Amino acid sequence: MTDAKGVKIHYLGALFSGREHSECDDMMRSVQSDHMSGVYFDVAYSLAVCQHGYVYDGRGKDHRSGANGDQQLNADHYAVLAFLAKFGVTQPSMSQITGIQDAVAYLRRAGAGHEIKGHRDGYSTECPGGPLYELVRDGSLDPGELWDGGSHTVQAGENLDGISLKYNVPKRYIIQANKLEAPYDLIVGQKLEVPARGVPLGEKPPGDDDDPGNGGDKLTPFPGAEWFKSKPVSSIITAMGKRLVAVGCNKYDQGPGPQWTDVDQASYKCWQEKLGYTSTDADGWPGEASWSELKVPWTEDGDAGNQKLTPFPGAQWFKSKPNSPIITAVGKRLVAVGCNKYSEGPGPQWSDVDQESYKCWQETLGYTGADADGWPGQTSWDRLRVPWTGDFPAPDPILYEPFPGADYFKQQPSSWIVNEMSLRLVAVGCDSFSTGPGPEWVDDTQESYACWQTKLGYTGEDADGWPGAASWSALEVPRVTPLPVEPFPGESWFKSAPNSPIITEMGKRLVTQGCNEYASGPGPQWTDADRNSYRCWQQKCGYTGSNLDGWPEKDSWEKLVVPRTSG
Template sequence: MLFARRADWKATKPDNLHEPVTSTKGVKVHYTGTRFEPFLEVHALCAMRVKEIQREHMEGKGDSEIDYNLLVCRHGVVFEGRGWREQNAANGNRELNRAHHAVCAPTGSGGYTDVPEKMVRGIQDAIAYLRRHGAGWEIAGHRDGYATQCPGDLLYGHVLNGSLDPGVLWDGGNHIVRGGETLGRISVRYNVPSDYIILANPDDLDASGKVKDGMKLWIPARGVPLKGADPTPGDDATEFQPFPGAKWFHEEPSSPIITAMGERLVAEGCSEYAKGPGPQWSEADRASYAKWQRKLGYAGAKADGWPGETSWEQLRVPYVGQKPGDFEEFPGDAWFHDQPKSRIITAMGKRLVEEGCGHYSKGPGPQWTEADRHSYAVWQRKLGFNGSKADGWPGEYSWDRLQVPEDDD
């Protein structure tokens, strides 16, 4: 399973200790019930959303900690809340809280209300994890035994049809590929998702999952965090939103960047919003940003609410896949692997040279070459990537940070 521990999402320390639990009847499934904005589909924002839920519970409700034992994002990552050892505060009362562990899937009543396949798998992983730590076999909804609409009709449908049950749990071990087996067949045999097997065998398997007879594979245990697996995204959707420029904010833009900025301001305790952040820049955004600037120690004209590059970088707004400006959109991974000949490649090369990342003997040209790839790898390393994430093949995040001009005239 992909598991984000409390340190990974920078959880706030609880106000006090909670009652321990050693066993329960099983798990109750929850949702947040609020509107789930489409921009939150970007995985880089999931940890921020969990952090915000903790803040809502501790500051808004006065609870000593986030209410749930575990949470599961749309991408199937299981986030550690209170963990398996402690009584939750989500099921309705002390008796209900002690009877079942609580797992929350932060889907909502508006915006994105669906329950994607990866989220279902992540909930299975969370239940498997809790079963390994004393939870019984029951899988119920929050509404079972308590008057509430939670976890919503769609998610509750999965509770009723049994699709959240992880099934028989494999405890981990080796497998020798024989008889023309495929990774899919191996996955079904052990009830372990194929991509988990790929992650557990980085020296033998790539993303294609192609196996050969005689290959020795480690099949990881279901419901156990994968060792060495990074629950955060890579080059395509990670890190933080580049500073859009001071002028951009004065144009009062409407953009997911503004919503993401507002969510970060709320998480930092700098909210001046009456209804919560939205995509349209407003005076509430400016007042909230001024509060952030004052938190950083600025005063007077330097805390006027208009973002500057230094305060923006310190806010660490998660990357949402959009940027202002007249720059080339990311052409897609496959486009570069086709070794294109295009003015976009020339423009990209010129930007790499400007960033001090050029490894060209004669200068950039329109034909994609190994020199372009080597130069791009230097750029990726400059952004902090390494290993397979700095292989020279452009990803969306690093491309947007490069800001390749649309017109190279």
């Protein structure tokens, strides 16, 4: 079997009354014996799957089956048998569905194509029966992206269900591989082995010891079609280009390099045509099937398509010169895309060198003039793809609506908060509303919010459409609930050099407005740094001359909107 298009799914025939798992081995031998008593030299099926989800080797990989109907049909597809029938046990269990997916994955690793069909699709028969054939048609038997095995370090808030979804590996395999015991509580920092899908437990994926690019080393999963259309700068693009050159699809004058270009698209189009694709299927934009065939080695950018990213913290946050793990992550990404102006580091404190490196990134994207000033903006930030660090700045409490709590939304409220949230979802490209956003929480609202969570890099139950604190902060919903504001204390009060929480809150507001003249702080004691920062604010308000003295007065104070510190 050298060029199978995929697999065909079968059942046992008229009647199957079910078996205890201890009897499934004998059931498999019975099928083999029945076939060998007729015209077959061995069992006709490639693999078989019992009700309990275990996969039995029949003729196995690399050999034609005898079950699909004729020689050509057997040459086109492997044959996978499910222990089910027309009468008796007709419905596959969840474990059996998982087992069939494993069988398909196993054969794909042996070179089978991505087709999954029923026996009836090539031969006049009722096989594999109505319930099983429905799963063939709706795609439920497809194993999806194949994880090649490796370790996972447990992060805060993770559970087995989430890890299972992330790697597309059934939970019970992770439990078995790590000998976990109920109730399966995980510890932050704990290392788990996540076994490869479609590989017998304890074995390595086929070709695991071969050279990179030949299926040996860990491969880069398909990042998704939209990822490529964002024209990314990534080590994945360099690795892809090297593979395209290796397979004879070299349209590069120089390179390949990390920036996706028209030349990458032309080279990938050559690869698609080499695989037999035509027309719109050979447009140069990578798809999952052609990507799997290319076997791009794993790079430092890892699983870019499923990577959880840090949302844009806002332009003013950077101008406050923050100290945060986000800045370290930004610096590492800038180095990775060739914008390294660091003599040492990068580190967590925003500095002029970070700004210079970010300016290089903006210029790489084609920005010029004031658009390449080194201060991050939303578009260039999205293109940089900074990994999630767990540290995210709180939104400005004055400007944005605070998170009302998860339970608030699950009551399906009708409110101005929902209305403003919905308008923000539309603004960030997550519009699943059939009749437009409004104040009423409806299914379209939840679907739009799920789009936003997915855009932030959440997956599985973390992208269920119910707002959480982190995704809400990132959305920056304009404030609609009233905010208590600190009244102006009077000019003479400031000139008395007070020590008060009002000064701290004022300083925080000045920082968010880009008026940060503090070496450290701000704090409760009025200092020259407070006065210099306030002078900057007066200048922003349009004051000149003697009115630009740094001493607060009523008009500029009311514009600053300082939160109230007391009842």
